Amino acid sequence: MINHVYGLAVRVLLTDQNGKILILKRSSDSKTNPGKWELPGGKVNQEESFDHALIREVYEETNLKIELEHVVGASEQNLHIIRAVHIIMSGKIIEGKLTLSREHEGYAWVLMETLSDYELADWLEDYVNQRNIIGNPNNIEDKENSENTITPWIKSIKSTVDKMSGKK
Numbered sequence: 001m002i003n004h005v006y007g008l009a010v011r012v013l014l015t016d017q018n019g020k021i022l023i024l025k026r027s028s029d030s031k032t033n034p035g036k037w038e039l040p041g042g043k044v045n046q047e048e049s050f051d052h053a054l055i056r057e058v059y060e061e062t063n064l065k066i067e068l069e070h071v072v073g074a075s076e077q078n079l080h081i082i083r084a085v086h087i088i089m090s091g092k093i094i095e096g097k098l099t100l101s102r103e104h105e106g107y108a109w110v111l112m113e114t115l116s117d118y119e120l121a122d123w124l125e126d127y128v129n130q131r132n133i134i135g136n137p138n139n140i141e142d143k144e145n146s147e148n149t150i151t152p153w154i155k156s157i158k159s160t161v162d163k164m165s166g167k168k
């Protein structure tokens with residue numbers, strides 16, 4: 001039984017020549033995360049592939065044409081009616097001059113390490129926190145948290161693969 005209705009959103013980590021990533025500040029009258037910072041991207045429409053949705057969303061929000069590279073992560077966002085799953089990809093700008101749509105009121109190029117200095121959208125804050133836990137294996141406390149975070153994923157993936165292959 002499914003307890004939530006899920007929606008799909010796609011986001012991109014666009015980097016400049018200095019290794020900084022583009023973040024956008026949501027409009028203060030936005031329905032979700034008003035005035036908070038996020039990565040470019042948005043919802044996937046029905047019968048639209050997520051890569052085309054991401055390219056479309058980025059162009060609508062920034063007037064930039066991009067090329068996608070790799071999936072770099074995922075995050076969840078609990079909204080009133082749905083749970084949005086954000087797929088985060090890396091990409092690069094291939095053409096255009098940055099011009100914001102009315103959906104956003106600001107932008108910044110920042111180092112990944114300084115993202116936590118900004119008031120982030122809830123899903124992006126979760127992604128950054130998760131990345132920091134997993135990305136710092138030298139810290140014993142973080143290593144324990146990392147194992148606690150990764151273990152359920154591994155068990156879930158193993159369980160799914162076992163079911164698909166007929167194992168119990």
